[in-house]
Amino acid sequence: MIVGAGLGGLVAALGLQRHGVPCRVFERAPSLDEVGAGLSLSPNATRVLIALGLRRQLGRICNSPEALCTKHFDTGEILTLDESVNYEEQYGAPYYQVHRADLHTLLTETIQGNDAQAIRLNSDFVGFESRGDSVEARFADGSRASGEVLIGCDGVKSLMRDLLWRPGKPHYLGYVAYRGLTPVDRLPEGLIAPSSATFSGPGRHFTRYLIRGRELVNYVAFAQRAEWTDESWFVGAGIDEVLESFAGWAPEVLHIIGNTQEERCHKWGLFGRKPLPRWTRERVTLLGDAAHPMLPFLGQGASIAIEDGFVLARALAECKDPAIALARYEAARLPRANETVEQSAAQGERKHRKPGPGDTIHEFLQTRLFTYDATSVAV
Ligand SMILES: Cc1cc2nc3c(=O)[nH]c(=O)nc-3n(C[C@H](O)[C@H](O)[C@H](O)COP(=O)(O)OP(=O)(O)OC[C@H]3O[C@@H](n4cnc5c(N)ncnc54)[C@H](O)[C@@H]3O)c2cc1C
Numbered sequence: 015m016i017v018g019a020g021l022g023g024l025v026a027a028l029g030l031q032r033h034g035v036p037c038r039v040f041e042r043a044p045s046l047d048e049v050g051a052g053l054s055l056s057p058n059a060t061r062v063l064i065a066l067g068l069r070r071q072l073g074r075i076c077n078s079p080e081a082l083c084t085k086h087f088d089t090g091e092i093l094t095l096d097e098s099v100n101y102e103e104q105y106g107a108p109y110y111q112v113h114r115a116d117l118h119t120l121l122t123e124t125i126q127g128n129d130a131q132a133i134r135l136n137s138d139f140v141g142f143e144s145r146g147d148s149v150e151a152r153f154a155d156g157s158r159a160s161g162e163v164l165i166g167c168d169g170v171k172s173l174m175r176d177l178l179w180r181p182g183k184p185h186y187l188g189y190v191a192y193r194g195l196t197p198v199d200r201l202p203e204g205l206i207a208p209s210s211a212t213f214s215g216p217g218r219h220f221t222r223y224l225i226r227g228r229e230l231v232n233y234v235a236f237a238q239r240a241e242w243t244d245e246s247w248f249v250g251a252g253i254d255e256v257l258e259s260f261a262g263w264a265p266e267v268l269h270i271i272g273n274t275q276e277e278r279c280h281k282w283g284l285f286g287r288k289p290l291p292r293w294t295r296e297r298v299t300l301l302g303d304a305a306h307p308m309l310p311f312l313g314q315g316a317s318i319a320i321e322d323g324f325v326l327a328r329a330l331a332e333c334k335d336p337a338i339a340l341a342r343y344e345a346a347r348l349p350r351a352n353e354t355v356e357q358s359a360a361q362g363e364r365k366h367r368k369p370g371p372g373d374t375i376h377e378f379l380q381t382r383l384f385t386y387d388a389t390s391v392a393v
Pocket residue numbers: 017018019020021022023040041042043052053054055137138139140167168169170172173191193234282301302303304310313314315316317318319
């Protein structure tokens with residue numbers, strides 16, 4: 015039983031299906047429509063998606079950047095330019111940029127194609143009971159379900175995490191992220207070159223790349239803010255507010271923000287929780303943001319959740335005793351996930367210093383992140 019149909023839960027489900035292990039995903043939402051924008055998937059994640067048999071479909075919905083660059087925040091001058099990016103050659107798998115909704119749809123359709131009943135919507139998980147060699151999950155509508163293991167993939171506000179460990183509130187980490195989508199045909203011709211760029215300035219940075227057949231510019235604009243007062247974690251944001259936050263920045267940045275699709279600009283408060291020393295109790299465990307929410311400065315939250323999902327599926331397929339399988343999954347995954355939580359926070363510090371080439375991912379870190387192979391790592 016998997017609680018939560020985010021990217022982590024869906025990859026776990028598809029991984030289990032591919033290994034012939036029956037599973038159900040319980041999602042609280044009444045439908046699978048996604049609020050979302052762009053997502054970058056590094057080779058450590060695309061390697062997993064390819065192993066799940068999705069290479070051809072990914073080729074249809076994803077873009078691979080032909081070059082990566084950093085630009086000066088107010089002059090727009092190129093500071094670093096890497097035109098020799100060939101991730102496939104260097105790391106054995108591609109680097110993709112994609113609309114999160116497109117990847118989500120691909121995963122749900124593939125899972126439902128294998129088993130039409132695999133995803134149960136309107137299933138708001140409220141509690142569980144361990145019963146020796148089974149676990150019973152309870153839902154807000156009074157329904158119950160039981161299975162051999164229960165996996166909490168219920169995101170950064172995870173109830174499963176609170177039930178397993180000490181209840182705690184996620185804390186605001188001092189950053190807001192504005193995310194928006196801008197149609198390329200609203201922008202001056204030739205503005206978006208190369209297809210992927212980051213602008214770093216004191217206290218703020220702006221990342222943009224092309225998605226959906228290169229017709230949309232996806233951007234994430236980060237700014238430090240002392241507090242977050244909205245009740246919700248993400249709210250609609252006015253374009254004027256984003257423009258004001260980035261006043262004086264390079265014309266390219268202001269053009270992109272100023273032409274954001276109406277209703278397509280959102281503001282997120284970035285929240286985190288202390289890394290856990292353990293995830294698993296007997297037949298219940300955590301996965302993805304529920305286990306290890308991280309700041310998005312290395313673009314690894316979804317990628318690490320995708321790795322988790324595949325390793326969990328391998329552990330359950332390879333080990334007959336479910337409790338031992340979960341312990342092996344945790345041993346294989348926890349050190350890597352918690353290290354990435356720390357490194358993501360450190361990257362935030364680096365990025366918000368004075369602009370300069372030092373804010374790109376350090377080569378050593380990149381190699382460590384991108385070469386990880388969830389399909390063969392010891393479990
Ligand atoms: C600004 C920003 C930019 C980012 N950019 C990137 C990027 O470029 N690359 C990258 O890899 N990552 C990125 N991330 C991180 C990434 O989005 C998350 O780490 C990832 O989506 C986590 O996936 P998940 O499946 O663990 O959780 P989620 O996607 O949060 O899914 C949790 C699911 O559980 C469901 N749920 C919750 N509670 C219950 C319940 N009680 N009962 C039933 N269902 C429940 C929810 O409805 C949801 O569907 C970014 C994050 C932010 C904020």
